Amino acid sequence: MSLGTIDRTPPPFFRQGPSALTKLVLCSALAVFLMAADTRFQLTRPLRSAMATALLPLQQALKWPVRLADEVSAYVQGLDAARSGENAARLQLARQSELASRGALLAAENTRLRALLELRPALAVPALGAEVLYEAADPYARKLFIDRGERHGVVRGSPVINEAGVLGQVTAVYPLSALVTLLTDRDAAIPVLNERTQQRSAAFGGAEGGGALELRFVAANADVKAGDRLLTSGIDGVYPPGLAVGTVTRVDRRADAGFARILLAPAAGLDGVRHLLVLQPTAMQLPPRPEPLAETGRADKPAKGAKTAPAERPGSAAAAGAAAASTTAAGSNATGTPPATGSRP
Structure with missing residues (x-):
């Protein structure tokens, strides 16, 4: 046997080196030092930036199949939604066409009936x-x-x-x-x-x-x-x-x-x-309300033997109606604008 084939390393029993506890303490101290140094002095920021820049093309390449699958799925879903919307729109258009035709017939009939009954046309509201x-x-x-x-x-x-x-x-x-x-x-x-x-x-x-x-x-x-x-x-x-x-x-x-x-x-x-x-x-488009009869102190006396009209007798229903009309007319302003009925006093 040649001397070159003899293993010259010592057996494991005689090896010398740091213990496992010493290695743990050293690694823990090194980790704490790196975290503190990175937090206070930003030592690893250039390294992280360089690694992120170098790995960006790889990330984009790995993300491309997932993005393509998402786009294909979104296209299919959008196509189905567009078809469903088109069908619903066509159905709604058919219903609205039917309603429009009925509305035109009803409007023409309403115009004829108003003309027959001599009613005023409907008010147009600006x-x-x-x-x-x-x-x-x-x-x-x-x-x-x-x-x-x-x-x-x-x-x-x-x-x-x-x-x-x-x-x-x-x-x-x-x-x-x-x-x-x-x-x-x-x-x-x-x-x-x-x-x-x-x-x-x-x-x-x-x-x-x-x-x-x-x-x-x-x-x-x-x-x-x-x-x-x-x-x-x-x-x-x-x-x-x-x-x-x-x-x-x-x-x-x-x-x-x-x-x-x-x-x-x-x-x-x-x-x-x-x-x-x-x-x-x-009310601005309605005819003006009739003015109440003016009360004067020199009212003409009725002829001898003539009876007083019921509308002129005090306390009658017609007099009460005239008083109510007078109060209502006095409540409107001079421009003809109606009082605000949407608010209580």
């Missing part, structure tokens, strides 16, 4: 677009300021709506802005009509902490139930008829009360409103 500036500073009121005012043709008492229904009413007009009181304000009120039963009533704001409306003075046995849709009645001379006001959400009937407690959810979302329409009050 509208003015506006944008909300800011809310009123009063935390207990639901009021908005809009960027249209007296110079733009806005008058006090004008209804305010959006695409969903009635929002409120203009209660104060300034040269370049106006104050709108929302339906849920505690001082707001609006006459409504039940679409199902054609029953008229009045809705007041301030219910449920200012987030709902309430039908007041409705008999406990009235035909009102949850889900009824309420519209503007159009008899107040302010709101055009047929505008959505709200939907009945709760009806509480108590045996010990003569009236039911009826809560409404506003049809128009009153929170987050940005754009709206200001309508002209319908």
